[in-house]
Amino acid sequence: MIRNTRKPGRYQRGGTQVRKKRVCRFCENDTTYIDYKNEKRLQRFVSEQGRVIPKRITGTCSKHQRMLIQAIKRARHLALLPFVSEAVR
Amino acid sequence: MKGLTKRYETVYIVNASLDDAQIDAIIEKTKEFIVKQGGEIQEVEKWGRKRLSFPIQKKNNGFYVVTYFSAPGDFVTKLTRYYHLEEQIIRHLTILLDKKALLALEQKAKEKEASGEAQGESSAESTSGA
Ligand SMILES: [Zn+2]
Numbered sequence: 001m002i003r004n005t006r007k008p009g010r011y012q013r014g015g016t017q018v019r020k021k022r023v024c025r026f027c028e029n030d031t032t033y034i035d036y037k038n039e040k041r042l043q044r045f046v047s048e049q050g051r052v053i054p055k056r057i058t059g060t061c062s063k064h065q066r067m068l069i070q071a072i073k074r075a076r077h078l079a080l081l082p083f084v085s086e087a088v089r
Numbered sequence: 090m091k092g093l094t095k096r097y098e099t100v101y102i103v104n105a106s107l108d109d110a111q112i113d114a115i116i117e118k119t120k121e122f123i124v125k126q127g128g129e130i131q132e133v134e135k136w137g138r139k140r141l142s143f144p145i146q147k148k149n150n151g152f153y154v155v156t157y158f159s160a161p162g163d164f165v166t167k168l169t170r171y172y173h174l175e176e177q178i179i180r181h182l183t184i185l186l187d188k189k190a191l192l193a194l195e196q197k198a199k200e201k202e203a204s205g206e207a208q209g210e211s212s213a214e215s216t217s218g219a
Binding site for chain 2: 077078079080
């Protein structure tokens with residue numbers, strides 16, 4: 001069961017495919033540069049605690065995940081995004 | 090020395106507890122510094138006061154300024170030194186704009202222009218109507 005939830009591309013027992021849509025959003029838009037100044041766009045790829053959401057969950061490809069991480073780091077430096085915060089206070 | 094210039098983008102955060110005139114003075118000072126040191130400014134964009142995601146030097150707000158410029162390679166070190174000496178600038182970031190970044194910037198400017206033109210037209214229409 002655990003394995004199944006981890007790999008959304010698999011067939012379930014019933015035979016119906018439960019493939020979660022895993023298309024890189026940046027590839028869809030032919031993105032060549034991710035701007036660190038657009039924090040609203042970056043926020044979608046960051047958890048509530050401020051952590052970067054893994055690409056296996058967001059579906060971002062490796063190339064764009066690298067660009068995204070660089071943008072997030074720059075945004076954090078300028079206090080546009082938070083650094084990882086501790087658990088709920 | 091001339092010729093080998095590159096395009097850069099620099100963002101700095103000014104202490105937002107200063108009043109507007111003081112902030113403008115710092116923006117002017119920074120512009121002057123860039124020009125004096127051989128840089129050429131393309132655009133200065135004021136974002137204005139913004140809440141910081143976390144406090145910097147015990148401050149919760151900052152006045153953000155973005156500057157696009159071109160300069161020779163050794164200029165960035167000078168700019169960094171300048172930022173450090175300016176106490177009212179609480180954070181800064183300078184990045185080199187590569188081909189991809191420049192292309193994205195151009196595209197953004199085009200989109201802005203297009204929307205600006207549309208607005209200009211509509212306002213022109215309304216004035217001619219009145
Ligand atoms: Zn991609």
